[in-house]
Amino acid sequence: MTAETRxxxxxxxxxxxxxxxxxxxxxxILKRTVGAVKAVDGLNFSxxxxxxxxxxxxxxxxxxxxxxxxxxxxxxxxxxxxFRDSDSGTVHDLTRLNGEALRRMRRKVQMIFQDPYASLNPxxxxxxxxGEPIAVHGLRQGKAAIRExxxxxxxxxxxxxxxxxxxxxxxxxxxxxxIGIARALAVEPEFVVCDEPVSALDVSIQAQVINLLEDLQxxxxxxxxxxxxxLAVVKHISDRVAVMYLGKVVELxxxxxxxxxxxxxxxxxxxxxxxxPDPVVERQRRRIILEGxxxxxxxxxxxxxxxxxxxIAFERxxxxxxxxxxxxxxxxAACWRASExxxxxxxxxxxxxxxxxxxxxxxxx
Amino acid sequence: MATSPLLSVEHLEVxxxxxxxxxxxxxxxxxxxxxxxxxxIVGESGSGKSVTAMSLMRLIxxxxxxxxxxxxxxxxxxxxxxxxxxxxxxRGNRIAMIFQDPMTSLNPVLTIGRQITxxxxxxxxxxxxxxRRRAVELLQMVGIPSADRRLDDYPHQxxxxxxxxxxxxxxxxxxxELLIADEPTTALDVTIQAQILELIKRLQHELGTAxxxxxxxxxxxxxxxxxxxxxxxxxIVEEGPTSEIFAQPRMPYTIGLLRSIPRLDDEQGRKLxxxxxxxxxxxxxxxxxxxxxxxxxxQAGQCDAQVPPLRDVAPDHRAACLFDITLETPVxxxxxxxx
Numbered sequence: 001m002t003a004e005t006r007x008x009x010x011x012x013x014x015x016x017x018x019x020x021x022x023x024x025x026x027x028x029i030l031k032r033t034v035g036a037v038k039a040v041d042g043l044n045f046s047x048x049x050x051x052x053x054x055x056x057x058x059x060x061x062x063x064x065x066x067x068x069x070x071x072x073x074x075x076x077x078x079x080x081x082x083f084r085d086s087d088s089g090t091v092h093d094l095t096r097l098n099g100e101a102l103r104r105m106r107r108k109v110q111m112i113f114q115d116p117y118a119s120l121n122p123x124x125x126x127x128x129x130x131g132e133p134i135a136v137h138g139l140r141q142g143k144a145a146i147r148e149x150x151x152x153x154x155x156x157x158x159x160x161x162x163x164x165x166x167x168x169x170x171x172x173x174x175x176x177x178x179i180g181i182a183r184a185l186a187v188e189p190e191f192v193v194c195d196e197p198v199s200a201l202d203v204s205i206q207a208q209v210i211n212l213l214e215d216l217q218x219x220x221x222x223x224x225x226x227x228x229x230x231l232a233v234v235k236h237i238s239d240r241v242a243v244m245y246l247g248k249v250v251e252l253x254x255x256x257x258x259x260x261x262x263x264x265x266x267x268x269x270x271x272x273x274x275x276x277p278d279p280v281v282e283r284q285r286r287r288i289i290l291e292g293x294x295x296x297x298x299x300x301x302x303x304x305x306x307x308x309x310x311x312i313a314f315e316r317x318x319x320x321x322x323x324x325x326x327x328x329x330x331x332x333a334a335c336w337r338a339s340e341x342x343x344x345x346x347x348x349x350x351x352x353x354x355x356x357x358x359x360x361x362x363x364x365x
Numbered sequence: 366m367a368t369s370p371l372l373s374v375e376h377l378e379v380x381x382x383x384x385x386x387x388x389x390x391x392x393x394x395x396x397x398x399x400x401x402x403x404x405x406i407v408g409e410s411g412s413g414k415s416v417t418a419m420s421l422m423r424l425i426x427x428x429x430x431x432x433x434x435x436x437x438x439x440x441x442x443x444x445x446x447x448x449x450x451x452x453x454x455x456r457g458n459r460i461a462m463i464f465q466d467p468m469t470s471l472n473p474v475l476t477i478g479r480q481i482t483x484x485x486x487x488x489x490x491x492x493x494x495x496x497r498r499r500a501v502e503l504l505q506m507v508g509i510p511s512a513d514r515r516l517d518d519y520p521h522q523x524x525x526x527x528x529x530x531x532x533x534x535x536x537x538x539x540x541x542e543l544l545i546a547d548e549p550t551t552a553l554d555v556t557i558q559a560q561i562l563e564l565i566k567r568l569q570h571e572l573g574t575a576x577x578x579x580x581x582x583x584x585x586x587x588x589x590x591x592x593x594x595x596x597x598x599x600x601i602v603e604e605g606p607t608s609e610i611f612a613q614p615r616m617p618y619t620i621g622l623l624r625s626i627p628r629l630d631d632e633q634g635r636k637l638x639x640x641x642x643x644x645x646x647x648x649x650x651x652x653x654x655x656x657x658x659x660x661x662x663x664q665a666g667q668c669d670a671q672v673p674p675l676r677d678v679a680p681d682h683r684a685a686c687l688f689d690i691t692l693e694t695p696v697x698x699x700x701x702x703x704x
Binding site: 270271 | 555581622629635636637638
């Protein structure tokens with residue numbers, strides 16, 4: 001697909017002020033809500049038709065919850081998820097749909113799961129696994145037609161069509177992931193949330209699955225939300241990338257921009273922490289070693305959530321939450337010091353490296 | 366004879382009995398580790414890298430596993446011939462190990478302090494109070510704040526990165542000569558991984574410990590290891606200095622791995638070149654090059670006629686390929702997408 005068609009077109013998905021809070025309760029008989037895990041806390045972004053939006057962040061930042069909340073696998077606490085149905089041209093707010101109406105929309109939005117071992121029912125054959133959504137949505141009538149469609153899907157994802165009667169345990173991890181992909185594509189969706197689709201796979205198999213996802217996108221005009229913690233993989237597959245930290249998007253930009261001139265100190269630290277498989281490059285890099293661990297999302301720090309680990313935080317960061325501002329066309333960041341952060345972090349990198357030797361961690365577990 | 370290496374493994378064979386037959390997890394593996402150096406072992410799941418490490422410590426569960434042959438010479442002694450009490454004196458004392466999963470490798474019902482002091486009292490014959498003092502020092506060394514208070518905490522009160530620090534403190538408690546780190550950062554986030562790798566590097570520099578780091582992440586090896594050895598289907602298929610392996614890989618598997626991973630410093634839009642097919646089944650491995658069914662340089666009649674020996678291809682650089690890869694041209698076959 002050309003860059004033009006990827007970036008052009010209207011927003012297929014528009015997420016507005018999305019919040020997903022999970023209540024924390026106390027007591028067994030008389031349950032009282034004593035707080036909330038703010039897993040996702042006010043997200044705004046849109047995904048254009050045919051593009052891949054990468055969503056990166058460390059474990060617990062809320063990236064998987066975001067994917068699930070968009071698909072209504074968790075019902076969001078607040079916010080809107082607007083989906084443009086290209087068949088009818090109408091825009092639906094998925095968060096307001098219920099019952100049959102929601103079920104019909106599910107055909108358009110699908111998910112590929114991380115763990116190819118846990119996400120396939122071990123007692124169903126591959127044919128039943130992929131055929132079930134086809135039957136449920138009535139896309140093909142009759143057993144023979146469904147079976148034919150399943151075989152078509154199997155060859156689409158690079159598996160032998162004769163595998164229909166086999167069970168998941170007969171397949172390797174990479175092959176299972178292909179079955180998961182075939183199942184998601186069985187209902188001819190427009191939008192697919194890929195939740196860490198290659199993290200559980202071996203290095204030599206990851207590239208096969210990534211190439212398959214790219215290939216399918218080109219052939220079927222799919223739109224992806226690609227959730228992963230591996231920054232190199234996300235860079236490879238995404239057109240635009242959003243970085244999450246503690247339930248908020250801290251930076252969003254075109255892939256090339258985000259990786260070459262990151263504005264947010266967290267993005268900068270994250271990028272500097274990824275090892276590069278080249279000893280010459282790797283040994284000359286200056287690392288920004290962040291101190292401590294990610295704070296709890298039950299009681300996130302005041303002001304900017306990142307200020308407790310940020311090497312360049314100043315007084316204002318502790319008090320006021322920075323707004324999500326567009327610094328360049330299409331390049332958003334939520335940082336009070338975004339305009340000077342690159343320069344400041346450059347200096348912090350040297351300091352952090354020597355400071356890591358003296359006190360590698362500031363906060364407790 | 367020059368100074369002998371700290372550890373030298375010769376023709377190690379490890380097998381597991383299963384219902385379907387004998388799995389040859391490690392096949393004729395020979396390597397060495399010098400004092401103070403870092404050896405990186407790279408491979409995918411099932412390549413035998415962890416089993417190799419476990420057999421050095423004689424931790425292979427028996428049955429179903431069995432060390433079927435070979436020698437593990439550690440400082441002049443064959444570890445495989447030692448009695449169990451003698452081995453216990455080596456384990457944790459002179460060779461220590463850090464495991465992948467810091468969640469399951471600590472005992473949940475003992476305090477961190479008890480777990481660290483146990484080996485100090487056993488191996489270093491320290492008194493209760495001395496051991497506790499040393500444990501505080503160790504926790505401070507690996508960067509755990511308010512170490513004195515945290516000694517009385519249980520593993521679940523620590524985060525993943527902190528638990529891995531505790532594991533490292535335990536590993537280093539008796540000043541081992543060799544530290545085996547089996548995927549020490551795989552379960553951790555990147556920013557925490559950077560902290561832990563930095564910590565291992567620093568401690569190694571300060572204490573002069575030799576380190577074997579086992580990982581599937583070529584990036585980690587690039588930054589940490591002096592030498593790298595690549596394993597595939599239970600064999601070492603390439604071995605050499607880190608810079609050589611990355612700049613001039615000589616085994617098609619290594620070449621394939623390097624080309625198939627996305628890199629952070631890649632140009633936008635580069636197409637990945639996956640290795641086609643799947644790793645072989647380790648039961649009934651035929652006597653052929655184990656990588657040949659997936660290899661772009663495969664030549665019928667040669668690659669499927671013998672197991673290529675690990676041979677010298679450049680100074681200090683060995684590869685298990687019959688051909689000089691620099692002279693061959695790849696014969697690309699098959700659809701790279703299909704499994």
